[in-house]
Amino acid sequence: MATETAILAGKIGAAVMQASMNKAAGWWYSPHMAAASRAIAERIPLVDLVLEVRDARIPLTSRFEPLKVYPPSSRRIVVLNKADLANRSQLKEWISYMEHHKQICYGVNSHNEKSIHKFLNFLQAQIRLLKKLDYHNSTTTVMLVGIPNVGKSVLVNSLHKIGRISAAEKGKLRHATVSPQPCETKDIKSFKIASHPNVYVLDTPGVLPPLISEVEVCSKLALTGTISDCLVDEKELAQYFLSILNSSEEYKKWAELFTDGEAEHTSHSDLEMKSKRRYASDHTQAFVVDDVRRNLYEEASSFHGRSADNRDTMRLIELQLEALFGAFRVPRDLGEDCCLKVCRKLLNLYRTGRLGHYTLDPVPNYSSYASSFSIIQDII
Numbered sequence: 001m002a003t004e005t006a007i008l009a010g011k012i013g014a015a016v017m018q019a020s021m022n023k024a025a026g027w028w029y030s031p032h033m034a035a036a037s038r039a040i041a042e043r044i045p046l047v048d049l050v051l052e053v054r055d056a057r058i059p060l061t062s063r064f065e066p067l068k069v070y071p072p073s074s075r076r077i078v079v080l081n082k083a084d085l086a087n088r089s090q091l092k093e094w095i096s097y098m099e100h101h102k103q104i105c106y107g108v109n110s111h112n113e114k115s116i117h118k119f120l121n122f123l124q125a126q127i128r129l130l131k132k133l134d135y136h137n138s139t140t141t142v143m144l145v146g147i148p149n150v151g152k153s154v155l156v157n158s159l160h161k162i163g164r165i166s167a168a169e170k171g172k173l174r175h176a177t178v179s180p181q182p183c184e185t186k187d188i189k190s191f192k193i194a195s196h197p198n199v200y201v202l203d204t205p206g207v208l209p210p211l212i213s214e215v216e217v218c219s220k221l222a223l224t225g226t227i228s229d230c231l232v233d234e235k236e237l238a239q240y241f242l243s244i245l246n247s248s249e250e251y252k253k254w255a256e257l258f259t260d261g262e263a264e265h266t267s268h269s270d271l272e273m274k275s276k277r278r279y280a281s282d283h284t285q286a287f288v289v290d291d292v293r294r295n296l297y298e299e300a301s302s303f304h305g306r307s308a309d310n311r312d313t314m315r316l317i318e319l320q321l322e323a324l325f326g327a328f329r330v331p332r333d334l335g336e337d338c339c340l341k342v343c344r345k346l347l348n349l350y351r352t353g354r355l356g357h358y359t360l361d362p363v364p365n366y367s368s369y370a371s372s373f374s375i376i377q378d379i380i
């Protein structure tokens, strides 16, 4: 079911995003990215361990192309970051899939201290295994690599913060640049995450291939924030997200918010009413998020079109976007801008995990043709 859903949403997404992606093709590949790509490639054979950071929502699409030439080994760990935003059961399936194919893989939420603590322990254990007898006498260098915006800098900051605190020798806290915009990391920088023996982690700039031929791949990268919004049409991106939402089970969880108009008559305290008036246009407020969910649920559950028909699906998406003007309290007198405002708010809620948890890459079938060697190599 999850696989069919992802395939259907993918097809619709590809249809919706075609024009936008043609416009964006290759624009992300700056001279700066080319230089970073060369610098990373030179260092890969020199470091002890490579952590390939991928986005847990797109474990396949976010693979780091330059590592394709290296077979799975104990010198490489795939880190599925932003685990808090992915579908939990599909994340588990992805990790099992990688492990089944001898690729060490770990899911992490870099914003969560407990998750980082566990990951740090796991990393130390891997380093001990790698270095064996030499462990206590040698310094280990770990390099984080990945496409833009997968959370490499947040991960290195968190490892540095926790590792530094637990290390016997405490250094000054440093910070790698973090941003919701892709390509903010410009240089390779080193951070100490353990002492006696020393472990250093190199944060590197995000790198994408110069050209990506598949529209579906580009659409997923844009939706998850790897390709900057200014390179794509945000309305198309919002439509793509809605196609994913409508073909998933996530919106059905919001049924309890839709009480056939009863919500209108529920009595609210003065304080609640005041707060609602004061923050009416702040889409991050819980009452606005609930309104958004309620409207999306109402439109999707009362729609009678065929989900396999692109035209029907697009009609539903248009109805949902219409309904969101009210939910987000966006006045319609702003012309073109008001639609853009609605789409931006919707994308922001999706990207912060407030509209459900989605894994956009289906887990390949272990036993089918997908397990043929060349395809496995493409994935891991």
Ligand SMILES: Nc1nc2c(ncn2[C@@H]2O[C@H](COP(=O)(O)OP(=O)(O)OP(=O)(O)O)[C@@H](O)[C@H]2O)c(=O)[nH]1
Pocket (backbone or CB within 6 Å): 081, 082, 083, 084, 085, 108, 109, 110, 111, 146, 147, 148, 149, 150, 151, 152, 153, 154, 155, 177, 178, 179, 180, 181, 182, 183, 184, 185, 186, 204, 205, 206, 207, 352, 353
């Ligand atoms: N929800 C969630 N957000 C995360 C996580 N890790 C990173 N982020 C967010 O993802 C965005 C990108 O994080 P960065 O650490 O700047 O990503 P990067 O890979 O270093 O980006 P580049 O500079 O493009 O290479 C920021 O808005 C982070 O707050 C995570 O585990 N969970």
